[in-house]
Amino acid sequence: MESMNENGPTNAARPDAPTSPDGGVGVHPPSTDIASYPDSAEVEKSYFKRTFSSLANIEFRFLWIGSLLTMGAMQMQTFARGFFVYDLTDSGLLLGVVSAGAGAPGLILSLYGGVLVDRLEKKRIIQTCQVAFTILSLIIAILILTDNIKWQHLLISSFIHGSIMPFMMPARQAIVPQVVAKEKIMNASALNSLAMSVMSMLAPALAGGLSAWIGMANLYFIITVMYIASWMVTGKLSRHAAVATRTGKSALSDIAQGFSYVRKDNIIFLLLIMGFVQVMMMAPIRFVMPIFAKDVFMVSEFGLGWLLGLMGAGSLVGALIIAGMSKIKRRGYLLIVSGVLSGIVLIGFSALSEFVPLFLPALAFMVIIGAIQSGRMTLQNSLTLEYVEPAYRGRVMAIQGLTWGLMPIGVLPLTIIADHWGAPVGLALLASAFIVISALMLAFSPKMRALH
Numbered sequence: 239m240e241s242m243n244e245n246g247p248t249n250a251a252r253p254d255a256p257t258s259p260d261g262g263v264g265v266h267p268p269s270t271d272i273a274s275y276p277d278s279a280e281v282e283k284s285y286f287k288r289t290f291s292s293l294a295n296i297e298f299r300f301l302w303i304g305s306l307l308t309m310g311a312m313q314m315q316t317f318a319r320g321f322f323v324y325d326l327t328d329s330g331l332l333l334g335v336v337s338a339g340a341g342a343p344g345l346i347l348s349l350y351g352g353v354l355v356d357r358l359e360k361k362r363i364i365q366t367c368q369v370a371f372t373i374l375s376l377i378i379a380i381l382i383l384t385d386n387i388k389w390q391h392l393l394i395s396s397f398i399h400g401s402i403m404p405f406m407m408p409a410r411q412a413i414v415p416q417v418v419a420k421e422k423i424m425n426a427s428a429l430n431s432l433a434m435s436v437m438s439m440l441a442p443a444l445a446g447g448l449s450a451w452i453g454m455a456n457l458y459f460i461i462t463v464m465y466i467a468s469w470m471v472t473g474k475l476s477r478h479a480a481v482a483t484r485t486g487k488s489a490l491s492d493i494a495q496g497f498s499y500v501r502k503d504n505i506i507f508l509l510l511i512m513g514f515v516q517v518m519m520m521a522p523i524r525f526v527m528p529i530f531a532k533d534v535f536m537v538s539e540f541g542l543g544w545l546l547g548l549m550g551a552g553s554l555v556g557a558l559i560i561a562g563m564s565k566i567k568r569r570g571y572l573l574i575v576s577g578v579l580s581g582i583v584l585i586g587f588s589a590l591s592e593f594v595p596l597f598l599p600a601l602a603f604m605v606i607i608g609a610i611q612s613g614r615m616t617l618q619n620s621l622t623l624e625y626v627e628p629a630y631r632g633r634v635m636a637i638q639g640l641t642w643g644l645m646p647i648g649v650l651p652l653t654i655i656a657d658h659w660g661a662p663v664g665l666a667l668l669a670s671a672f673i674v675i676s677a678l679m680l681a682f683s684p685k686m687r688a689l690h
Contacts, residue, residue, distance in 0.1 A: 289562040292426040297417040300474045305410060306433040307468035308368060311461045313441035315375060315399075316524070317546060318449065318457055319392050321539050324528045326389050330661075334653030337525045339393045340400025345640060351404035352636020353492045356629065360413040361475045367406035368472065372465040374398055379458030408635035415623055415631070417475075424620035428561035431616045435553030435608070442550065446543025496633030505625055508686050510638055512573060512679070513618045517641040519672040520580060520611055524549070525649040529661045535597045548601045552608025559609075560616045570689025573617045577676030580610045584669035592662035621689065 292298050323336045355363060378395055381387040410430075418426045449457045500506050524546065531542035587603040590596065626634045655664030679686060 288425070289558060290429070292418050292422050292429055295418055295422075297476060298414075298426060298429075300471055301410075301413065301417060302429060302433060304364070304368075304468045304472035304475075305430060306437065307464050307471065308371070308406075309434045310437040310441045311371065311375070311464035311468065313437045313546075313550075314445040314457065314461050314464075317442045317445040317543065318454060318461070319396065320525065320528050321446075321449070321542060322387075322454055323389050323392050324532065325539075330526075330529050330653045330657045332389060333525070333528060334650040336389065336393045336396050337649045337653075339396035340403070343397060343401035344404050347401055348404035348408075348636045348639045349493045349496070349633070350489055350636075351639070352408050352496060352633035353489045354405065355408045355412050355632030355636065356492070357632075359477055360409040360416070360632075361472065361477060363405055363409040364413070365469055365472055367402050367409075368465055368469040370402050371399070372462055372469065374402075375458050375462045375465060379455050379462060382453075382458060383455035404636065404639055407639045408632050411619065411623065411635045412631040415628065420624070423623050424616070425561055427620040427623065428557050428616045431612050431619075432554060432557035432561060435550055435555075435557045435612050437550065440547065440550065442546035443543040446538075446540045446547075450538070450540055492633065496630060496637065499627075499630050500634060500637060504685055505689065506622065506634065508679075508683060509618060509622045509625070510634075510641075512577070512686070513615075513622070513638050514641040515577070515672060515675050516611070516614055516618065519668050519675075520584070520614075522649045522652050522668065523584070523607070523665060526652055526656060526661050526665070529653070529656050530591060530600075534591050534595050534661060535600060536595075537597060541597065544601060545604055549604040549608035552605035552610075553612035554608075555605070556609035556612030557616060560613055567690060568688070569617050569621055570686040571680075573614060573621075573689075574676055574680045574683075574686060576610055576614050576617075578673055578680070580607070580614065581669040581673035581676065583607055583610060584672075585666050588662040588666035588669065591665075592660065 293302060319336065320333060324330070324333045327333070374395060378387070378391065381391055414426050414430070415423055445457060448460065500510060527545050528542055531537050531539075531545055535541065535545075537544075583603065583606050587600065587607065590599055590603065622634065622638065623631070652661075652664045652668060655661075655667065
């Protein structure tokens with residue numbers, strides 16, 4: 239029996255779908271949850287129209303602009319926190335500790351966040367998180383302005399930020415199928431990656447220039463204003479009733495149900511594994527870039543901004559390529575193969591950094607790394623959203639969000655290796671492990687290879 243919200247059907251049952259742990263429908267073929275908001279056209283002839291087709295939907299446009307502002311503020315904040323900690327302490331270990339500060343609350347709260355996302359209106363969750371981010375960045379700005387800032391404050395900030403993200407991220411992802419049609423999910427996911435890529439490209443470079451020009455305190459004030467603007471734009475979204483019904487069960491029961499759902503579905507399970515490996519072994523490069531900038535390439539915070547900014551430029555290219563494709567065959571095979579390629583490129587960057595530390599070639603590597611990572615993330619996210627049942631989207635996105643909670647913890651061993659043997663060696667070891675795992679998946683997982 240289909241559940242209804244104010245916008246029409248959201249969970250049409252499929253007779254050929256397997257049974258989920260609570261007796262509901264399963265996930266194969268892909269979910270039939272379709273938003274009622276019309277897109278400009280079902281099929282666009284031009285590449286440009288295909289690339290930005292989801293933005294013709296006014297609901298998605300509000301969501302996307304709000305995400306653009308939020309991601310920009312987060313990227314600037316990540317840059318500011320990382321560079322400021324390393325500048326204050328000159329310690330790769332403390333840089334890793336502050337980065338890992340976001341990990342523990344993410345692990346504890348992520349699953350509960352997924353339950354709330356399935357039960358509550360997602361717009362309200364997103365806006366509440368934006369208000370919390372605003373208050374947090376404002377406090378740090380005042381501490382820096384009054385010259386009372388210490389690295390411990392940045393550790394606390396990282397911890398609180400990590401406590402908010404388990405609610406923000408699954409809500410932002412799970413709301414997408416409620417505002418766009420099913421056939422536009424990959425395009426919308428690519429445009430969300432595009433927003434992140436644009437901010438990854440512009441925000442670090444802008445933050446580096448602004449911190450050198452107007453100081454770190456004023457940079458944090460700018461971040462605060464961006465969070466306020468994102469809250470205002472997101473407020474223009476229509477309300478969307480929760481898809482899951484309130485059964486009166488405890489949060490722990492709902493969490494266990496979500497894990498059972500993932501465990502019984504091989505495709506969702508493997509997609510989450512691929513996302514976990516991507517985040518744990520590829521994403522940490524952003525967190526150790528201050529070490530590469532200062533100790534390997536001998537550049538200032540402005541140079542660090544270029545390293546992170548051009549990685550964002552590459553992410554932009556990768557997202558644009560995926561968004562402009564009307565249909566990609568064998569997406570699972572492409573996801574796995576791109577993992578091997580990503581590891582090889584990272585090893586090349588590590589070799590350059592270790593033996594011929596030239597800044598301009600390093601910038602070229604950043605573009606390639608960003609493009610591959612963005613394409614992989616878009617493929618993995620869109621496949622997961624398409625194949626998971628609507629009533630479980632929040633919990634599945636929360637389980638996936640556990641990897642982002644673990645990622646700062648994964649940065650810690652990388653920074654420890656960097657302190658003893660150098661950042662290039664640590665990065666090469668991580669990339670090698672990623673290649674091995676991707677190769678094993680390619681050899682022994684026919685279901686992933688055949689995923690379309």
